Amino acid sequence: MVVEEESLENGGSVRVVKGESHFRNVMWGPVRWLKMLSSELHWSFVFGVVSLYGINQGLGGSLGRVATEYYMKDVQKVQPSESQALTAITKIPWIIKPLWGILTDVVPIFGFHRRPYFILAGVLGVVSMMFISIHSNLHLYLALLWMTISSAAMAIADVTIDACTAYNSIKHPSLASDMQSLCSLSSSIGALLGFFMSGILVHLVGSKGVFGLLTFPFVLVSVVGIVFSESHVPGFSCKQVNQKFTDAGKAMWRTLKCSDVWRPCLYMYISLTLSLNIHEGLFYWFTDSKDGPMFAQETVGFILSIGSVGSILGATLYQLVLKDHPFRSLCLWTQLLYALSGMLDLILVLRLNLKFGLPDYLFIVVDEVVSQMIGRLKWMPLLVLTSKLCPHGIEGTFFALLMSIDNAGVMTSSWLGGVLLHVLKVTRTDFGNLWLAVLIRNVMRVSPLCVLFLLPKGDQNTFKLPDEIMGEDSDEEEDEKEDNRNLELASLVQSVDRR
Numbered sequence: 001m002v003v004e005e006e007s008l009e010n011g012g013s014v015r016v017v018k019g020e021s022h023f024r025n026v027m028w029g030p031v032r033w034l035k036m037l038s039s040e041l042h043w044s045f046v047f048g049v050v051s052l053y054g055i056n057q058g059l060g061g062s063l064g065r066v067a068t069e070y071y072m073k074d075v076q077k078v079q080p081s082e083s084q085a086l087t088a089i090t091k092i093p094w095i096i097k098p099l100w101g102i103l104t105d106v107v108p109i110f111g112f113h114r115r116p117y118f119i120l121a122g123v124l125g126v127v128s129m130m131f132i133s134i135h136s137n138l139h140l141y142l143a144l145l146w147m148t149i150s151s152a153a154m155a156i157a158d159v160t161i162d163a164c165t166a167y168n169s170i171k172h173p174s175l176a177s178d179m180q181s182l183c184s185l186s187s188s189i190g191a192l193l194g195f196f197m198s199g200i201l202v203h204l205v206g207s208k209g210v211f212g213l214l215t216f217p218f219v220l221v222s223v224v225g226i227v228f229s230e231s232h233v234p235g236f237s238c239k240q241v242n243q244k245f246t247d248a249g250k251a252m253w254r255t256l257k258c259s260d261v262w263r264p265c266l267y268m269y270i271s272l273t274l275s276l277n278i279h280e281g282l283f284y285w286f287t288d289s290k291d292g293p294m295f296a297q298e299t300v301g302f303i304l305s306i307g308s309v310g311s312i313l314g315a316t317l318y319q320l321v322l323k324d325h326p327f328r329s330l331c332l333w334t335q336l337l338y339a340l341s342g343m344l345d346l347i348l349v350l351r352l353n354l355k356f357g358l359p360d361y362l363f364i365v366v367d368e369v370v371s372q373m374i375g376r377l378k379w380m381p382l383l384v385l386t387s388k389l390c391p392h393g394i395e396g397t398f399f400a401l402l403m404s405i406d407n408a409g410v411m412t413s414s415w416l417g418g419v420l421l422h423v424l425k426v427t428r429t430d431f432g433n434l435w436l437a438v439l440i441r442n443v444m445r446v447s448p449l450c451v452l453f454l455l456p457k458g459d460q461n462t463f464k465l466p467d468e469i470m471g472e473d474s475d476e477e478e479d480e481k482e483d484n485r486n487l488e489l490a491s492l493v494q495s496v497d498r499r
Contacts, residue, residue: 008095016242029343038181041168048118048224049179050186051217052161057154062308066301067210069283071132073428075142075207081422084280086144088414093152094407098252100159105397106244111232116226117160122222125153126215133212150218157221159400169328175392191308199301204491236478248397255398260456261389264395265405267454268382271331272409274448275338276441277417281426281434286364288428291351303368310369314376327381327455334378335452339445341367341374344440349435370455382406385455417441 038046042435073082128150255397285292342365354364387403
């Protein structure tokens with residue numbers, strides 16, 4: 001193997017591995033690869049990506065998800081429908097993610113655009129997690145408030161590292177794929193480890209103890225803010241900030257009025273909203289019902305970690321086989337498969353798997369892998385479409401806006417799922433109508449096909465917005481914009497696992 005330096009047009013250089021594919025270089029030389037990225041991009045950026053995507057969002061996000069479910073069930077003792085509706089409120093900070101993005105872009109603090117926001121996010125996360133963990137009789141709504149604050153901390157850190165990644169994709173376009181791999185690998189490995197350890201830690205220290213442990217990932221976020229390399233900005237004008245806010249708002253509104261933009265946005269919102277989320281009802285049944293599997297905390301964590309493998313398989317299958325198919329046909333089949341995969345839950349709830357001689361543990365592992373894989377296949381083309389709806393000049397902010405619309409759909413789906421569980425009287429101890437809730441959810445998953453006409457007919461490679469919306473770019477600007485968009489897509493893909 002020979003490592004050479006090649007000069008770039010912007011005067012920099014990049015080390016190229018001759019005789020090996022990028023994939024093999026990543027798999028067999030991770031230390032060398034990380035050293036190369038650290039030398040080209042600065043070690044603090046690599047440290048920030050691994051800390052935020054891998055430890056804070058991947059590891060901390062998966063631990064927090066399981067801890068929240070057990071906290072609501074065992075500590076606050078709320079009904080499944082209440083837990084479903086209340087935990088959805090914690091997603092609100094992700095819905096206003098464009099606001100955080102604009103703030104980090106145009107409002108420096110003490111002369112820095114990124115470092116203070118990392119530090120602020122870390123402090124908010126530490127305080128909120130510590131408060132939940134040490135308070136013995138915390139009121140439900142106060143606990144919900146602190147959970148929402150910790151979610152806001154993670155959203156602020158996420159949008160800040162997204163901005164850093166987009167900036168480096170423009171400054172070092174030849175390293176765009178390497179940064180994409182670093183983001184994806186960090187988040188995937190962190191999520192796998194987090195879910196695997198989550199059940200064990202909940203069993204050992206309880207859900208409140210896990211919240212206490214989650215202060216450490218947020219401390220690491222503040223450390224990133226302290227060591228991060230960033231140029232100092234002498235000052236800024238409040239008038240200039242107001243003008244940038246106004247210009248960004250006008251540009252986004254002008255783009256949203258285009259039918260090629262609002263139609264796909266409407267489909268994505270409807271598709272997510274009508275795919276009712278009744279996860280809390282199933283979770284209570286898995287862990288608390290005498291008629292159900294009664295899985296222990298360790299088993300739940302292991303099952304979720306195996307589900308993460310299914311999500312990775314879905315992303316890989318999409319990349320290798322499905323990325324060139326038209327939007328409509330791909331969304332048609334993935335939506336149908338998504339509805340069919342829900343029937344596995346129905347078989348489990350009706351205990352039909354036992355009649356076929358399939359134990360609960362084996363069946364639910366298969367169920368989780370298949371559901372996560374198909375869910376990722378369903379989501380990937382929508383993410384690609386979202387990335388193609390962003391006009392030149394406001395790509396990052398508009399991408400965050402579109403993702404906020406999708407997050408609003410996820411939150412609405414959770415609320416509607418909570419209403420369904422409440423109407424069917426699915427409680428902590430009565431799961432008699434849970435099968436009906438699963439059946440209704442599966443039928444509703446088919447309903448978005450009625451508005452499939454809202455999606456563009458073109459394939460994923462040739463679709464583009466009209467020139468008057470996109471603006472005209474030079475070839476060099478177009479390449480930079482595509483690298484920027486690819487990096488944003490890579491980081492935002494990982495948000496699927498946090499849902």
